[in-house]
Amino acid sequence: MRLPRPRGPLSARLRHLLLDGDGPLEELDRTAEDRAAAEPPATVLDDHDLQLSLWMIYELSFRGFEEVDDRWESAPEVAGLRAVLERPFEQALRDVTEGWVNRALGVDGDVAEQVFALAEGFDEGPDLSRFIRRDATPDQVRAFLRQRSIYHLKEADPHTFVIPRLTGPAKAHLVELQYDEYGGGRSGYLHHELFAVTLREAGLDDAYGAYIEEADAPTLAGSNAMSLFCLHRRLRGAAMGHLAAFEATSSIPCRRIAAGLRRTGFGDTAARYYDEHVEADAVHEQLAAREICGTMVRAGDVTARDVLFGAAACLVLDSHQSEALMAQWDSTDEQALEAAR
Structure with missing residues (x-):
């Protein structure tokens, strides 16, 4: 690159x-x-x-x-x-997550229950996965994939930096989760390699960083937040909270996006990356929230607020990315209508 x-x-x-x-x-x-x-x-x-x-x-x-x-x-x-x-x-x-964090801290239960409540109750921004399933055009699906390629072509790599910063059961469970992300040790099954297949099937460039020139500020901010959390030991709680929220909000949207890829004619091979995440992330959310974040908080290694900060940042930034992309499409549609008049 x-x-x-x-x-x-x-x-x-x-x-x-x-x-x-x-x-x-x-x-x-x-x-x-x-x-x-x-x-x-x-x-x-x-x-x-x-x-x-x-x-x-x-x-x-x-x-x-x-x-x-x-x-x-x-x-x-x-x-x-x-x-x-x-x-x-x-x-x-x-600043943008403080209200969500405080709300989640008021939920009865341990930090895992608070993360799940935060994810379930988050209602900001458009539901991009529903739009892709039902209404997106092939060009809009390609635009979505280009933006998401900035992270998905290095998927799991930021969170791997956290492994040496953990100990005991939390460390073992993070390794377990990351092993799945890297395809169980099988080349060709790493999640970023599966996403590269999706790009190729959509007629796009699968090279790492190929679409950095198109990446908007919200997309870059989403990637940067993971790097910020995962490259600083003091933010390891936020890094794992981010991971937990990412996994907890992935399974159902991935099912919708896979359906949208098939609806727009890209086929089963293109949808394989998203199909893989429907089942995998349903398991990973429990590992991340209960066995990693929960263990860290119970051990006193990090606080619930640390974890929820990362979780809320994941949700807010993903919503911000969706808003930016939908706004771009709305603007393009308006321009097309104006040109047709």
């Missing part, structure tokens, strides 16, 4: 640094500091320049970029910039 084109002064200066190894570092730091200080938290999630910059920095810890030296991952300049950008991003996530 190659570096994406910049979306503003911050990502432009970061790109210059990664490619040329020099440049106005003080100006880059000042740009990041000014952005972090001036931008209201509510707008951080929609700041394409900031989210792309943070995504580029995180990606150095995953597949990297063809033209960038791998040593930049731990370079002091990059680490400092990452910390500056993470502060407003984390604060924005805390």
